[in-house]
Amino acid sequence: MKGSASILYAYRMLFPRTGKKSNARRSLTGAFLCIAISLVPLVMILTVSNGMIKGMTSRMIGLSSSHLSVILHPDIEESQSPQNLVKLSEKMNEIDGVTKVFPEIQSIGLAAGKKIRTGAAIRAVENDIFSKNTAFSSLFEIVESVSGIKKASDIRLEEGKNAVIGKKIAESLELHAGDEFRLITTRILPSNKIVPKITKFRISAIVSSGYQELDALWVFIPLNTGFSILPLRSSQTMIGIETEDAFSIELDKISSKIENLAPAFTRVYRWDEINASQYENFSSTQIMLLFIMLLIVLVASVNISSALVMLVMERKKEIAILKSLGASPSGITFSFLITGMSTGFMGILAGIPAGLLCAVNFDLILGWIENILTFVKKAAFLVTGHDISEVSRLHILDPAFYLQNIPLSIPLGQITIIACGTLVLSLLASAIPAIKAGQEKPIESLKKI
Template sequence: MLARRYLRSRRSERFVSLISWSSGIGIAIGVMTLIVVLSVMNGAAVEIRDKILGFSAHVDIQGPDDALGEWRSWLDTANGLPGVVRAAPYISAQVLATSGSRAIGAILKGVDVGASDEIATHIVHGRFINHEGSPFQVVIGKDLAHKLGLEVGEKVRLMSPSGGVSPSGATPRMRAFEVVGIFDSGFYEYDVGMIVTPLSAVQLLNRMGDSITGIEVFISDRDQAGSVAAEARASLPPGAWVTDWQQRHRSFFRALKTERMAMGVILSLIVMVAVFNMVASLVMVVMERRKEIAILKTVGATHGSVMRVFLLMGCLLSGIGTLLGSALGLLLAWKLDVLLEWVENMTGVKFMSGDVYFIDHVPSVIDPVAVGVIIIGSLLMGLLATFYPAWRAAGVPPAEALRYE
């Protein structure tokens, strides 16, 4: 009762009460900002990971050389690994894609048509490559199609630097491919720089015979890619080069994690500033209530009971601010995509450009663990910050405070 009463302002104490409640509002803003920013950064990490793994194998197996000749026994070994959903051969080569006067460097990826469902599901125009007709057919990303001015059914010329040797020196190989489909992976790097074609087409273009670049392995639980890769190294012949997706992109995801932690620490300063503001406001309340505290102590209030009054005041301020900020932060993080879409439509400003970032929108994924840590941390900071004003209040000497009354 006393804690609630002291938080309400009388006419002569409105300024002190305003400072007290402003500290609670500051805590709410800090908690809300932390939840939204960490949700966006967590969503970006999840989104980028899903986009990368949408077109990338969980485990990649390559031979000791650039090309792998006797690969069929390796494929059988890969299919026998625990947790493997499928394994398929692939070829990856650098090419120059030209259409008219336009030319762009890209990765030509030869795949097993029957084992590339992850690419076929992203086709937005046309169809996926098949075994019917000529093998020289491709599907390309939507951004690459836009830059080259290509539509489904048109021809794109691919020039490979893996050419032969003529009397005039090394000569590249060039071949016209039919564009049968356009895919949209949602990952700009793939959409602007990848061309997919049947395995046999790349082998014919580069005169590789039956050789391949490596074997892609997809597993049911991608978080177990490290253990599957370790078992593949033990099962395959010496010289096999086996990497998993966590190893290939370790630096990138480590940088994202470090950035997320640094952003959390920096934004926590907003909560700390509000907490220090609350300390100052509670000290002012103690100075305003010296006479009332002295009267309470003369009628029997103990040192601990006076401390509890002001501890409850701090807990009420920090608790209300934390709960309000958590509710607003969760609501904003939940509907962030809708809000940003409305702002983009109103202002015409694009917040995330696929030309600059890996993704073309602002994702938001709420992490319950992070939200719990933010709430508990905010409440603890508020509680710890209240001890000094409570100690000051309990230490008010009644005789000195009431000497001139």
């Protein structure tokens, strides 16, 4: 039996000329739908999680750790004044592979509004950091601002007591752009006694990166002001280094060059060393979700096997006649393998585009689901006699831990692997029924006619 004849027979099993009812064909249709439906959440989760991880990672790198972080010892000369720190950063900017440098002091303190206080992660940065740093200008969004500031790149930390704060800390302190608040830090007296230092700041802008867990407590102040009010010994003086590519294999070489130039007791860390636990958590969560979805696809592929078993039973007469006319067992087996793989392939053609369509409209779908769940919750409160005004909107993805707007990132390579894996599963599920079809004995089948 030639290959072309096997393909033609497989085609006739999938699309027969007669309108005769067939339970086996219904089962094949069901198997096709099961594979298509199982691929939709798999592709959607892969695309959404990939975009989520890329969005979070880009914010961690661009807004927090930079590509490389140079941590200076608090007792060295370069950590004692803004001029020395900027001078050292300019030297590092001349290193081959370094594109930008961002001197900074990071400390903690207490931010006090009119009635409320909360902890604050204080970042003393250069005045033009929001326009100089591409990540700051592109990833930060203006929530509130004083007149003249329309976008993040327009923000300039003027010398004096002005600050830019994160959206979450502004909500916690009930503050708005133009309001004043107090930063409570510490200072050491000549007698080595530690006393609080209170400094008033005016809010020039309230910003959000869309990733609340990262920027919830950030307070940005001018670098010179940071040197005057922050306790340098208990703060972290650092220089953020930006290169052409944070994922480049050249990052270690650039790190070595910086270590050779840097003063004694200086440490250089890559971004993936600083954010190792969080980055690993992202990857392990994605792998776990994909593993669960792959199990669903595996179960859906088993339906092909059961459908082919029914098809073999229905086609025993045809198989017997074909063998009587000289068809080989391998040719019959090949026909049923093609039928099973074609069912899986059609499931792929329907499931993957549907999954991508759902991923593109994920925010819209998520909003619908949240609206429905909120409505159900209000109805439950109404039935039980509770005040529905107490019902807040339900969030499936808490904005405190996930991106508020998920960027679209379609991993074509991984989707191709999924498609190929589904075809292989379809082939494996088809193998046993196909082999049994090829081993059918025509004499025994014809006796039953």
